[in-house]
Amino acid sequence: MGTSSSDFDFAEEIYLSEVLDGSEGGDLQQLDAKFAEQLQFQDAIFFSVKETGSSSTSRQMNIGATSSMRKPKARKSATKAGESSLSFCEICSERKERRQMFPISGCSHSFCSDCISMYVKAKLEGNITIIMCPAENCRDILELEACRPLLPKEVVNLWQDLLCEELLCATGGRLYCPFKDCSALLLNDNQEVIAECECPFCHRLFCAQCHVPWHAGIDCEEYQNLTEDERGREDLMVRKLVKENKWRRCSSCHIIVERTEGCLHITCRCKFEFCYACGAEWTQDHGGCQNN
Secondary structure (H helix, E strand, O other): OOOOHHHHOHHHHHHHHHHHHOOOOOOHHHHHHHHHHHHHHHHHHHHHHHHHHHHHHHHHHHHHHHHHHHHHHHHHHHHHHHHHHEEEOOOOOOEEEHHHEEOOOOOOOOEEHHHHHHHHHHHHHOOOOOOEOOOOOOOOEOOHHHHOOOOOHHHHHHHHHHHHHHHHHHHOOEEEOOOOOOOOEEEOOOOOOOOEEEOOOOOOEEEOOOOEEOOOOOOHHHHHOOOHHHOOHHHHHHHHHHHHHOOEEOOOOOOEEOOOOOOOEEEOOOOOEEEOOOOOEOOOOOOOOOOO
């Protein structure tokens, strides 16, 4: 709201009133001095009000301009930051920062690093080395080197071991040490058929044909004809003693029988009758066995 000089003309009105009322006997010098004093007071009030109003208006304009300039800028910056920093994971269905996402070379599917890590680990534990993109019907492949920074060291080692095994399978040379406390992966580059081998890691003997600890005193064909409960270490030692001492095993109850004297006709405690020389069931016409 503006202020004009006419609003402050009260000094002139007072002077004229004094002159008209006291013109006959009044002191004009005193009146002039009083008029001059009122003019100075009027001018002081006028300039004071003018400067205060101008300063207030200018300050209001500056505040309004600053406010109108800053708010849209901050709002625009926040929107841009929100749109550019978050991505959607198609596995866990959560929005995460771009630095938490895993880019798959060759496709545009979006997954976070945590989900990809768990996905790869699950595939490897199922002995799957060719790992596809998790998206349905996507044929892009995840590479070991790209996933290496995301995975724990043991998972990376598992992936490498599985790839090595596949390579050995392709060449037909994969072989494991049969001892459970070793189980080393070996490469058989010998073109000849071998049976008795020594593990280069635990230095124990094993059979490369039967994939078991070495079965001393029994050939591979005989060993493979044994049942599971006849393949123990103690069982093989007894079988070796039977062969060395020419003992006979009853073909009915499988008990071991030693003949100290008498004929070849043996009656086992299970009542089964057999020939001690060849092990066949005893009959009336079996006499004269030449295997004595």
